[in-house]
Amino acid sequence: MKLRLVASLRNEVGQDTVEVDFEGSLTEALRVARERVPQLASVIGVDGIPKPGVLVLVDGVDYRLLGKSIRVDRETTITIIPVNHGG
Numbered sequence: 001m002k003l004r005l006v007a008s009l010r011n012e013v014g015q016d017t018v019e020v021d022f023e024g025s026l027t028e029a030l031r032v033a034r035e036r037v038p039q040l041a042s043v044i045g046v047d048g049i050p051k052p053g054v055l056v057l058v059d060g061v062d063y064r065l066l067g068k069s070i071r072v073d074r075e076t077t078i079t080i081i082p083v084n085h086g087g
Contacts (some may be wrong), residue, residue, distance in 0.1 A: 001019075001020050001022055001023075001029055001072045001073065001074060001075075001076040001077070001078055002017055002018070002019055002020075002076070002077045002078070003017065003018040003019075003020060003033055003037075003077075003078050003079075003080065004016065004017055004077055004078065004079040004080070005017065005018065005080055006079065006080065006081045006082070007081070007082060007084075008082055008084065009039070009040075009042075009043060009080055009081075009082050012039045012042070013037055013039045013040075018033070018036075018037055020032060020033050020036060021074065022072065022074075023071075023072065023073045023074065024071065024072065025069070025070065025071060025072070026048075026056075026058060026063060026070040026071070026072055026078075027047065027048035027049060028048060029048070029072045029076075029078065030044045030048040030049070030050070030056075030078070031044070031046070031047065031048030033078075034046070034048070040080070042082075043080055043082060044080075050063075050080075053082065053083040053084070054080060054081065054082055054083065055079075055080075055081040055083065056078060056079070056080055056081075057078070057079040057081070058070055058072065058076060058077075058078055059076060059077055060077075060079070
């Protein structure tokens, strides 16, 4: 999967995309991503759930609209946008 990081998060991590070789549920994917990129702890909880004030898009769609059993694979793009992302 590809993580696309926006605004302050991009600056914090030092790059705008991160590739993670993972297939499984969205929460597992975010948990693995948080382990591999420690700066994501500011936006993703240890349980893989996005923290309040964070938008997470899966292939351009808000994850909350996709239901609870979201699966990701190597082709999935997950965009993480802190609400205080600026202009």
